[in-house]
Amino acid sequence: xxxxxxxxxxVIPGDGIGPEVxxxxxxxxxxxxxGSGVRFEKTPFSLGAxxxxxxxxxxxxxxxxxxxxxxxxxxxxxxGTPGDPRLKDANIERGLLLKLRFELDHYxxxxxxxxxxxxxxxxxxxxxxxFVVVRxxxxxxxxxxxxxxxxxxxxxxxxETSVNTAYGVERVVRYAFDLAERRRRKxxxxxxxxxxxxxxxMWKRIVDAVALEHPDVAVDYLHVDAATIFLVxxxxxxxxxxxxxxxxDILTDLAGAVTGxxxxxxxxxxxxxxxxxxxxxxxHGSAPDIAGQQKADPTAAILSTALLLDHLGxxxxxxxxxxxxxxxxxxxxxxxxxxxxxxxxxAARLQA
Amino acid sequence: xxxxxxxxxxVIPGDGIGPEVxxxxxxxxxxxxxGSGVRFEKTPFSLGAxxxxxxxxxxxxxxxxxxxxxxxxxxxxxxGTPGDPRLKDANIERGLLLKLRFELDHYxxxxxxxxxxxxxxxxxxxxxxxFVVVRxxxxxxxxxxxxxxxxxxxxxxxxETSVNTAYGVERVVRYAFDLAERRRRKxxxxxxxxxxxxxxxMWKRIVDAVALEHPDVAVDYLHVDAATIFLVxxxxxxxxxxxxxxxxDILTDLAGAVTGxxxxxxxxxxxxxxxxxxxxxxxHGSAPDIAGQQKADPTAAILSTALLLDHLGxxxxxxxxxxxxxxxxxxxxxxxxxxxxxxxxxAARLQA
Ligand SMILES: CC(C)[C@H](C(=O)O)[C@@H](O)C(=O)O
Ligand SMILES: CC(C)[C@H](C(=O)O)[C@@H](O)C(=O)O
Numbered sequence: 001x002x003x004x005x006x007x008x009x010x011v012i013p014g015d016g017i018g019p020e021v022x023x024x025x026x027x028x029x030x031x032x033x034x035g036s037g038v039r040f041e042k043t044p045f046s047l048g049a050x051x052x053x054x055x056x057x058x059x060x061x062x063x064x065x066x067x068x069x070x071x072x073x074x075x076x077x078x079x080g081t082p083g084d085p086r087l088k089d090a091n092i093e094r095g096l097l098l099k100l101r102f103e104l105d106h107y108x109x110x111x112x113x114x115x116x117x118x119x120x121x122x123x124x125x126x127x128x129x130x131f132v133v134v135r136x137x138x139x140x141x142x143x144x145x146x147x148x149x150x151x152x153x154x155x156x157x158x159x160e161t162s163v164n165t166a167y168g169v170e171r172v173v174r175y176a177f178d179l180a181e182r183r184r185r186k187x188x189x190x191x192x193x194x195x196x197x198x199x200x201x202m203w204k205r206i207v208d209a210v211a212l213e214h215p216d217v218a219v220d221y222l223h224v225d226a227a228t229i230f231l232v233x234x235x236x237x238x239x240x241x242x243x244x245x246x247x248x249d250i251l252t253d254l255a256g257a258v259t260g261x262x263x264x265x266x267x268x269x270x271x272x273x274x275x276x277x278x279x280x281x282x283x284h285g286s287a288p289d290i291a292g293q294q295k296a297d298p299t300a301a302i303l304s305t306a307l308l309l310d311h312l313g314x315x316x317x318x319x320x321x322x323x324x325x326x327x328x329x330x331x332x333x334x335x336x337x338x339x340x341x342x343x344x345x346x347a348a349r350l351q352a
Numbered sequence: 353x354x355x356x357x358x359x360x361x362x363v364i365p366g367d368g369i370g371p372e373v374x375x376x377x378x379x380x381x382x383x384x385x386x387g388s389g390v391r392f393e394k395t396p397f398s399l400g401a402x403x404x405x406x407x408x409x410x411x412x413x414x415x416x417x418x419x420x421x422x423x424x425x426x427x428x429x430x431x432g433t434p435g436d437p438r439l440k441d442a443n444i445e446r447g448l449l450l451k452l453r454f455e456l457d458h459y460x461x462x463x464x465x466x467x468x469x470x471x472x473x474x475x476x477x478x479x480x481x482x483f484v485v486v487r488x489x490x491x492x493x494x495x496x497x498x499x500x501x502x503x504x505x506x507x508x509x510x511x512e513t514s515v516n517t518a519y520g521v522e523r524v525v526r527y528a529f530d531l532a533e534r535r536r537r538k539x540x541x542x543x544x545x546x547x548x549x550x551x552x553x554m555w556k557r558i559v560d561a562v563a564l565e566h567p568d569v570a571v572d573y574l575h576v577d578a579a580t581i582f583l584v585x586x587x588x589x590x591x592x593x594x595x596x597x598x599x600x601d602i603l604t605d606l607a608g609a610v611t612g613x614x615x616x617x618x619x620x621x622x623x624x625x626x627x628x629x630x631x632x633x634x635x636h637g638s639a640p641d642i643a644g645q646q647k648a649d650p651t652a653a654i655l656s657t658a659l660l661l662d663h664l665g666x667x668x669x670x671x672x673x674x675x676x677x678x679x680x681x682x683x684x685x686x687x688x689x690x691x692x693x694x695x696x697x698x699a700a701r702l703q704a
Contacts, residue, residue, distance in 0.1 A: 093546040122584045124476040141493075141514070146550040152557070156518035158550040162493070166508035192598070194445040198498040198510040205504070225605035232474045232584060232609050246544070250602060253577035257584050 007312060009040045010070040010277065015048040015092075016286025017296035017339075018076025024298035024343025025074060028324075029305045031347040032317045043070065048286075049080030049092050058095035064103055072308055073100070073279035076301060077286035094144065101137050104276035106269035107168065108175050109135035109245070110307065111252040111283065113235075118330040119260030123232060129259050131238035132183070134176040135248025137269055139168045140199075142245040164199045164244070169206050175272055176242035177214045185217045186239035190227045190247055203244065227251060231258055256283055263296075264329075266303035268311060278311050280304040294338035299325060302346055324349040359664060361392045362422040362629065367400040367444075368638025369648035369691075370428025376650035376695025377426060380676075381657045383699040384669045395422065400638075401432030401444050410447035416455055424660055425452070425631035428653060429638035446496065453489050456628035458621035459520060460527050461487035461597070462659065463604040463635060465587075470682040471612030475584060481611050483590035484535070486528040487600025489621055491520040492551070494597040516551040516596070521558050527624055528594035529566045538570045538591035539563075542579045542599055555596065579603060583610055608635055615648075616681075618655035620663060630663050632656040646690035651677060654698055676701035 011026065013019035029040060045063065052058055067073060078096050080087045101109070115121055115129035139162075146160035180187040189207045193200030204221065211219045222230065224247045230237055231254050243251060256265035265283035282300030290296060303325055309318035324346045337345070363378065365371035381392060397415060404410055419425060430448050432439045453461070467473055467481035491514075498512035532539040541559045545552030556573065563571045574582065576599045582589055583606050595603060608617035617635035634652030642648060655677055661670035676698045689697070 091546065091549060094549065098547070122476060123474055125474070141512075142547055144549075146548065148550045148554060150518075151554075154518050154522070156554055158516045158554040160493075160514040160516075160548045160551045162512040162514070164510045164512075166502075166506050170506070192601075194443065195450070195494055195598075195601075196498065196512045197443060197446065197496075198500045199512045202500065202503075202508055202510040225601050228580065228602055228606040229609040229614060232606065233613075246547075249544075249547075249577050250580055254580040254584065254606070257581040261585075262581065 003037065005038045007038060007040050007072065008070040009042045010045055010067045010073045011042050012045045012047050012073060012075040012078075014076040014078040014286060015050055015080055016077055016288040016291040018048070018078065018286055020292070020294065020296050020339045021282060021298040021301035022074060022076040024339060024346075025301040025305050027343045027347050028302045028321060028350065029308070031350040032305070032309065032321050033314070034351070036314070036317060038314060038317075047096055048078040049084075049087055049090070052090050052092060053080070053086055058090065058092060059099050067100070068104070068276060070277045072277050072312065074305065074308065075279055075281040077282065077284060079286040079288075081288040098142060098144075100279060101269050104269070104279065105271045105273075106137045106276075106279060107172050108268075108270040108272055109137035109248060110268040110270055111135060111248070111255070112266065112307075113252070113255040113259045115259045116264070116326050116329045118332055119264060121258055121260055123235075123258060126258065127234075127236040129235045131235070131241060131255070132179060133241045133243065133248055133252050133255060134172060134179060135243060135252060136168065136172045136245050139164050140245035162196070162199055162246075164202060166202060166206060169203055170210065173206050173210050173242055176240050177210055177217055180217045180240040181214065184239040187217050187219050188227075188238055188241045189219070189221045190224050190241055190243040190251065191221075192224050192247075193221070194223065199244070207242070224250070228254060231255060252283060262300070264299050264303065266300050266307055268304065268307040270311060280308040280311075294340060296339050298339050298343050299329070302343065320350060355389065357390045359390060359392050359424065360422040361394045362397055362419045362425045363394050364397045364399050364425060364427040364430070366428040366430040366638060367402055367432055368429055368640040368643040370400065370430065370638055372644070372646065372648050372691045373634060373650040373653035374426060374428040376691060377653040377657050379695045379699050380654045380673060380702065381660070383702040384657070384661065384673050385666070386703070388666070388669060390666060390669075399448055400430040401436075401439055401442070404442050404444060405432070405438055410442065410444060411451050419452070420456070420628060422629045424629050424664065426657065426660065427631055427633040429634065429636060431638040431640075433640040450494060450496075452631060453621050456621070456631065457623045457625075458489045458628075458631060459524050460620075460622040460624055461489035461600060462620040462622055463487060463600070463607070464618065464659075465604070465607040465611045467611045468616070468678050468681045470684055471616060473610055473612055475587075475610060478610065479586075479588040481587045483587070483593060483607070484531060485593045485595065485600055485604050485607060486524060486531060487595055487604060488520065488524045488597050490597075491516050492597035514548070514551055514598075516554060518554060518558060521555055522562065525558050525562050525594055528592050529562055529569055532569045532592040533566065536591040537568055540579070540590055540593050541571070541573045542576050542593055542595040542603065543573075544576050544599075545573070546575065551596070559594070576602070580606060583607060604635060614652070616651050616655065618652050618659055620656065620659040622663060632660040632663075646692060648691050650691050650695050651681070654695065672702060
């Protein structure tokens with residue numbers, strides 16, 4: 001009998017369309033690794049708005065410890081219905097999603113953008129689009145260092161502090177340069193150095209310093225406002241973008257839209273050191289309005305498993321998933337398939 | 353003889369293409385007001401990277417006081433050649449442009465986006481686009497409340513604090529609602545309430561409170577990342593967007609790109625209280641690479657004079673400028689005209 005590599009996978013289906021798209025991602029993961037000597041041992045975690053409404057918990061210490069004992073995490077989407085009064089005091093995004101990214105030191109938020117043939121771009125002349133945003137995941141305006149005084153009065157002052165460290169910036173910048181070396185050797189720093197002079201200045205100095213070690217990588221810099229212009233006028237100019245947590249959030253939604261919609265955009269929250277499990281999730285949210293109707297496109301979740309396989313060193317399995325998705329997109333046309341029909345079709349290509 | 357209204361206009365041509373586009377804007381301003389009983393008394397101010405390189409000054413107290421004595425300001429663009437070592441320690445953007453916005457309490461940064469027939473959008477199916485971004489201009493991450501410790505060492509920490517006040521948010525929100533009342537009665541707040549909970553929470557509460565006084569205005573909310581998606585997939589959904597200083601910066605560059613390019617995007621930095629002169633400027637920068645070559649499109653500067661005229665209560669003159677620009681754009685085709693040829697053509701339409 002062949003020896004088996006067992007990968008312990010924590011699965012967080014979450015809310016809304018999360019469970020539906022995760023089911024298809026699991027299906028494809030199994031199909032891609034059948035007979036490969038790798039077996040996924042999956043543990044489901046019931047987390048999200050649903051769990052909060054039942055138990056009042058967002059992410060307990062016990063949950064976190066249990067998740068840490070896994071090799072990787074597959075997440076669908078979290079978040080309840082906007083405006084649900086019972087969620088008024090909950091912040092599932094901060095308390096669950098961002099808490100996982102921060103506690104598991106996911107300092108690389110990896111978000112590839114590729115325009116696959118057949119995927120409809122809203123741009124008239126999109127050209128070839130194939131870039132990766134390396135978004136910092138554990139610093140910046142996301143740290144939660146804010147507060148307010150005189151809340152609810154006409155004299156309220158509400159502050160939010162973006163915290164940035166040389167340690168945190170250098171490690172993600174190094175990752176981005178290494179990635180650029182394996183791609184088309186072009187790296188663009190996006191920030192707002194003319195306004196955020198301290199944070200932006202540090203990012204710029206660190207990129208310039210690390211660039212000296214990579215003389216073969218062409219480096220440029222764009223202010224975040226200018227970067228959004230290029231994303232719609234000349235997205236082909238980008239190879240690797242490295243940027244802070246908030247700018248990365250904005251640019252990757254726009255990039256997703258430009259490459260055929262957020263229904264195709266995959267992401268990895270990666271701890272490259274391997275100290276903690278990395279987490280793979282579609283960029284889209286929980287879309288409660290279409291939940292449970294088999295209307296969601298599971299492609300982003302499925303492409304996230306390609307990133308997961310790659311992270312686990314299963315490169316050929318990863319490439320097969322990407323290829324199967326690419327072929328499926330090319331053949332889509334105007335067909336309307338259910339969530340599971342899309343998953344089945346992609347899994348079938350892997351079994352063929 | 354007809355009585356004359358004299359408007360004291362401070363003119364800051366600035367750097368790069370600034371002087372070229374401002375010359376055309378002045379030409380159009382004169383043509384639009386010829387025989388109207390309004391005369392512009394213009395004072396040029398030599399400010400920008402050029403002045404800094406000559407004198408070491410960015411904006412002196414005397415400059416500022418002299419500017420304050422005017423009724424309005426027309427600005428071209430400021431900023432030297434990127435990477436110029438002599439500008440290493442200067443921050444013309446912060447020291448001049450942002451200083452003017454802050455010192456003159458330009459709390460409304462008004463940025464209309466309209467797709468004129470004939471203006472090429474990069475979108476395949478742009479539809480009708482006609483919205484206005486009301487960007488807060490005196491708070492948020494732009495306040496310059498940042499700093500760094502251990503600068504240049506591996507232990508550097510660089511912070512940037514976004515400061516937001518109920519006073520500052522309420523006044524710009526009220527302006528946006530009033531504007532929505534005069535337009536299609538739809539207002540969208542853009543922020544990132546799920547991450548920037550304190551600042552975003554305050555913005556949301558204030559918008560909800562002011563909305564009660566405007567029951568006829570339909571109000572919705574979008575996270576900034578989602579807003580960028582809609583700007584390329586359904587820009588027609590927007591009427592008035594109200595947002596913070598940084599999000600407004602990003603959204604308006606993207607909006608400019610989507611409506612035919614930043615060469616057409618006008619803006620007003622407005623102090624609605626009239627305590628200080630308001631300032632009108634194209635959204636684009638100084639583009640030193642094409643400066644002095646008559647290659648720049650002066651349309652954004654010219655459309656900024658339409659905003660200026662409107663601000664001065666000269667509504668029919670403003671409408672005439674907009675109409676002349678609209679007609680010029682419709683007839684442009686693939687013609688390549690010089691900066692002054694475009695200005696001449698638009699001025700000629702006003703004289704006709
Ligand atoms: C849900 C939200 C907190 C999250 C973010 O802002 O990072 C999301 O927009 C994303 O991009 O993954
Ligand atoms: C030059 C820069 C400081 C400025 C800004 O960020 O506000 C510009 O981008 C703008 O939008 O007017």
